[in-house]
Amino acid sequence: MKLNLSCTDFSFPLLSQDQSLATIALLGLKAADIGLFEGHGHLKPSVELKRPAASGAKLKRRLAAHGLKGSDIFLQIHAGFLEFAINQPEPKRRAFARDQFLRALDYTNAAGANHITILPGVTFSGETRLTSLSRSADELNWRVAQAKAAKLQVAVEPHVGSLADTPERALDLVKRVPDLGFTLDYAHFTRAGISDARIEPLTKFATHLHARGARRGRLQAPLKENTIDFPRVVQALANEKFTGWVALEYVWIDWEHCNEVDIISETVQLKKLLADAATKVK
Numbered sequence: 456m457k458l459n460l461s462c463t464d465f466s467f468p469l470l471s472q473d474q475s476l477a478t479i480a481l482l483g484l485k486a487a488d489i490g491l492f493e494g495h496g497h498l499k500p501s502v503e504l505k506r507p508a509a510s511g512a513k514l515k516r517r518l519a520a521h522g523l524k525g526s527d528i529f530l531q532i533h534a535g536f537l538e539f540a541i542n543q544p545e546p547k548r549r550a551f552a553r554d555q556f557l558r559a560l561d562y563t564n565a566a567g568a569n570h571i572t573i574l575p576g577v578t579f580s581g582e583t584r585l586t587s588l589s590r591s592a593d594e595l596n597w598r599v600a601q602a603k604a605a606k607l608q609v610a611v612e613p614h615v616g617s618l619a620d621t622p623e624r625a626l627d628l629v630k631r632v633p634d635l636g637f638t639l640d641y642a643h644f645t646r647a648g649i650s651d652a653r654i655e656p657l658t659k660f661a662t663h664l665h666a667r668g669a670r671r672g673r674l675q676a677p678l679k680e681n682t683i684d685f686p687r688v689v690q691a692l693a694n695e696k697f698t699g700w701v702a703l704e705y706v707w708i709d710w711e712h713c714n715e716v717d718i719i720s721e722t723v724q725l726k727k728l729l730a731d732a733a734t735k736v737k
Contacts, residue, residue: 456693458733460726461526462703463665464497465490466718469707472497476521482722486526487518488702489566491559494534495708504558511565518567525568526700527638527663529612530559536616541598542576542591549594556598560605570663570699571602572638575611575619575628588618592631599634610636610662614643615674615711622653629660636662640704641683642669646711651684658691665704666725674711678724685725686732693736701729 464487467475475497479487490496491503503510518525532555533539539552556573563571576591578584595611602609611628613619619628622644629635639661644654648671666688668681692701703725705718 456689456733456736458689458729459486459526459698459700460484460703460729461486461488461700462722463488463490463529463706465492465495465529466704466706466722468495468497473517473521476518476523478719480521480523482726484703484726485522486524486700488527488529488700488704489514489525489568490529490531491562492529492531492534494531500530500532500555500559504555504562507558507562508565511562514562515565515567525563525566526702527570527572528559528563528566528568529572529638530556531574536574536577537579540576541573541594542579542587542618544579544582544590553594553597557601560601560607563607564605569606570608570610570636572610572612572663573598575613575617575625577616578618584618588628588631591618592628595628595632595635599632603634608636608662610638612638612640612643612665613657614640615646620647622649622657625657626660636660638663638665640665640667641688642667642674645669645683646672646674648672651687655687655691658688658695658697661692661695661697661699663699664688664692664697664701666701666729667703667705668716668721668725675705675713675716677716677721678728685728686735689729689732690736
């Protein structure tokens with residue numbers, strides 16, 4: 456199996472973005488996932504999306520200077536999950552989130568990427584989960600249509616704290632939104648003690664993958680503690696004829712104990728594990 460491996464630029468927050476991209480290139484990778492995060496990371500939507508085409512073109516030049524291409528643009532327009540979640544009950548906040556998404560499409564195209572990741576929304580207090588889910592599905596259907604018009608793939612990352620925090624809930628969401636992809640990160644489910652077998656059906660809808668070690672109780676763990684069967688993950692992707700990027704996503708932030716892992720060493724080891732697994736795909 457040909458496995459397209461990239462790395463997240465937000466893995467290295469203590470470096471400048473240029474230094475992060477140089478590190479990714481030194482690791483022998485050909486692409487970088489770009490975090491467009493208001494709360495942390497190198498690039499902020501409030502800055503980059505003022506002139507999205509110009510900013511995206513600048514990013515494309517920066518990537519090319521390091522021999523890289525953009526494998527994904529990960530958009531988070533607020534530091535928290537709630538304030539501008541796509542399914543915010545407040546119409547004005549939803550309208551702002553839509554505007555930022557449209558700008559991010561222009562940015563993604565200008566940056567030379569073809570995949571954009573967003574978050575799926577949350578269940579809001581004071582209303583039923585079904586109400587929150589239905590509003591999320593409406594917003595995502597609109598985004599899928601806009602992304603298609605821009606010739607881009609949009610995906611959501613099912614994550615801790617979202618309304619897609621179990622494999623079954625994630626599948627329920629994607630069935631309500633035809634052509635929506637998953638940026639799939641097993642770790643968010645592994646942390647909750649969910650088995651690989653329960654997560655595996657999501658690979659059918661995966662258009663991008665985040666890879667890092669994890670175990671029950673830890674969203675991120677060194678490989679010596681990891682319980683995700685990565686060779687099995689690679690085989691499952693191959694079975695689904697996956698052609699997207701697998702991004703090495705060890706991160707160093709003060710959240711979920713993610714600043715307790717040697718990012719460089721674990722990234723190197725996981726890169727080798729995944730590459731070796733790809734050569735053994737049946």
